[in-house]
Amino acid sequence: MTATLQRNDVEQIVRRVLESQLNGAPKSETPVKPAGQPNPLVVNISARHIHLTQEHVEILFGEGATLTEMKSLYQDGYYAAEETLSVIGPRRRVLNNVRVLGPCRDDSQVELAFTDGISLGIDLPVRISGDIQGTPGCILVGPKGVVELKQGVIRAMRHVHMGPEDLEYYGVKDKDMMQLRVESPGCTTVLEDVAVRAGKGIKLEVHIDTDEGNCLNLEAATNVELLKAEPCGCKH
Numbered sequence: 001m002t003a004t005l006q007r008n009d010v011e012q013i014v015r016r017v018l019e020s021q022l023n024g025a026p027k028s029e030t031p032v033k034p035a036g037q038p039n040p041l042v043v044n045i046s047a048r049h050i051h052l053t054q055e056h057v058e059i060l061f062g063e064g065a066t067l068t069e070m071k072s073l074y075q076d077g078y079y080a081a082e083e084t085l086s087v088i089g090p091r092r093r094v095l096n097n098v099r100v101l102g103p104c105r106d107d108s109q110v111e112l113a114f115t116d117g118i119s120l121g122i123d124l125p126v127r128i129s130g131d132i133q134g135t136p137g138c139i140l141v142g143p144k145g146v147v148e149l150k151q152g153v154i155r156a157m158r159h160v161h162m163g164p165e166d167l168e169y170y171g172v173k174d175k176d177m178m179q180l181r182v183e184s185p186g187c188t189t190v191l192e193d194v195a196v197r198a199g200k201g202i203k204l205e206v207h208i209d210t211d212e213g214n215c216l217n218l219e220a221a222t223n224v225e226l227l228k229a230e231p232c233g234c235k236h
Contacts, residue, residue, distance in 0.1 A: 038165035039204040043180070043224050044074060045213035046156065048116055050085055050100045050140070051109045051129075060085060060142025067102040074205055075161065078102070087112075088139040089120025105130075109152045110138060113209040117155065124155035128195060158212060159195040160226060163202040171228055174198035179227040180206055184217035191216070192229065 058065050061083060068082040083100040087110060095116060109132055117124035122136050137149040160178060167173060178194040194206065206226070208216070 036169075038169055039163070041204055041206070041224055041226060042074060043182070043206040043208065043218065043221075045210055045218060046111065046207040047210050048095065048098055048110075048112045049080075050087070050098055050111075051105045051107075052100055053106065053108050054104045056108050056140070056147050057083075057104060059145040059147055060140060062144040065144075067100060067104065069102065073101070075203055076201065083142075086141040087120065088141060089122050091121035093120050095120065107132060107152060108140075108147070108149055109154065110140075110149070111154055111156045111209075113211045114155060115211055122153055124153065126157050127154040128157050128159065128197070129154070156207065156209060157195050158191060158193065158206070158208045159197050160204070160206045161202045162196055162198050162204055163200060164198075166202075166204045167196070167198055170226060172196050177229045179229050180208075181225040181227055182216045182218060182221050183223040183225075184221045187217040187220075189216050190227075194226070 052060070052067075054066075057067060069079040070082045071080045073079055079102050081100045081102045084097045085100060087095045087098050095112075098110070107130070109129065111129065112120070112122075112124060114124065120138070122138065125135050127135065132152045132154060135151045136153045137151050138153050140147045140149060158180070160180075162170070162172070170178070172178060174196055176196045177192070178196060180191045180194050182189055182191070191208070191212065206224075208218070213219075
């Protein structure tokens with residue numbers, strides 16, 4: 001019983017911290033834009049969350065239900081919804097109060113961190129969001145119903161959203177890989193395999209998951225930098 005209470009206490013503390021930064025505006029009030037760079041570089045932690053189809057919204061929250069915007073996200077047109085769900089894995093362990101993000105999508109999808117997968121007993125594949133073919137499933141429980149996903153549970157590949165100006169500035173194209181260098185007190189780290197996701201009307205923004213943010217000590221970061229990945233020079 002003591003161990004369970006300790007885990008619940010930790011879960012509540014972590015949730016309160018993460019809700020303040022769930023895909024929201026950057027931590028600094030005025031992101032720094034280096035000279036010559038078209039847009040400021042923002043690095044945000046993408047905490048565990050769920051994307052739903054409209055059909056699944058109505059099953060889980062009631063006939064005719066729609067998502068209710070709670071907070072706008074950094075990318076225009078996207079938001080954290082008031083609605084949350086419970087996620088149940090094969091071990092019958094549960095993650096409660098997992099936030100739904102809007103707007104609705106064509107396929108429902110659950111994005112978790114590596115440690116979430118361990119807790120639920122799911123071997124999470126690393127995928128670009130939307131690439132869910134052949135991925136594990138889970139059970140979603142809402143106030144009005146239950147949905148069993150046959151697939152759609154992933155660990156989102158770390159990525160950077162870029163518009164046309166950003167692509168030109170960094171000399172990259174959609175689906176290229178970059179590196180993210182984060183300077184934190186006693187914890188300067190370079191993350192490789194940051195996938196470029198390009199689109200018009202997109203703000204420059206890096207998304208990493210909770211585990212990666214903790215590893216980087218992102219909360220205390222003094223400088224972040226995107227680097228173009230150099231060819232390894234290997235002969236295959």
